[in-house]
Amino acid sequence: QxxxxxxxxxxxxxxxxxxxxxxxxxxxxxxxxxxxxRQAPGKQRELVASINSARITYYSDFVxxxxxxxxxxxxxxxxxxxxxxxxxxxAVYYCHLQGPQLRSWGQGTQVTVSS
Numbered sequence: 001q002x003x004x005x006x007x008x009x010x011x012x013x014x015x016x017x018x019x020x021x022x023x024x025x026x027x028x029x030x031x032x033x034x035x036x037x038r039q040a041p042g043k044q045r046e047l048v049a050s051i052n053s054a055r056i057t058y059y060s061d062f063v064x065x066x067x068x069x070x071x072x073x074x075x076x077x078x079x080x081x082x083x084x085x086x087x088x089x090x091a092v093y094y095c096h097l098q099g100p101q102l103r104s105w106g107q108g109t110q111v112t113v114s115s
Contacts (some may be wrong), residue, residue: 001024003094009094009109016085016113022078022095024107029099035073036080038091038111045094062088065098085113 008020020036035050049069050058057069068081078095092108 002028002097002099002102004104004106005098006093006095006106006109009093010115011112012085013115014086014113016083017083018085018100018111020080020082020093020095020109020111022080023042024076024078024097026042026106028076028097029074031095031104032099034069034078035096036069036078037094037096039108040091041096043091048093051078070102082111087113089113 003025004022006020006022006073008018010018012018031053031074033052037045038048039045048060048063048098049067050070051071059067066082066084075101090113092110094108095106097104
C-alpha cells in the first residue's frame with residue numbers, strides 16, 4: 001500500500017501561481033509513474049501532467065507552457081508548479097502513483113482561481 005497526501009492548494013487570482021506537493025509513504029516501488037489529475041464540478045477527472053521514472057514528462061494541451069511537473073524520489077515527493085493560472089483551472093487536484101500491481105490516489109487539494 002502507498003499513501004499519497006497533496007498540499008499547496010488554495011485561492012489565487014488569475015495570472016497567479018501555486019505549487020502543489022504530493023508526499024508518498026508506504027511500500028513505494030522502485031519504478032513508478034506519477035501523475036496529477038484534476039476534477040472540476042460536474043466534469044470528469046482529467047490528466048493534467050505526468051512523469052515517469054525516466055523523467056519523461058507529458059502535459060495536457062490546456063496546461064502546456066504554464067505548468068511544470070517534477071519529482072524527487074529521494075524524498076518521495078512530487079510537485080506541480082502552476083503559473084499563469086486561469087479561472088478554468090479551478091478544480092480539485094489529485095496526485096496519482098502507478099507502479100507494478102499498484103495504483104494509488106491522494107485525497108485531493110482544492111485550487112480556486114478567482115478575482
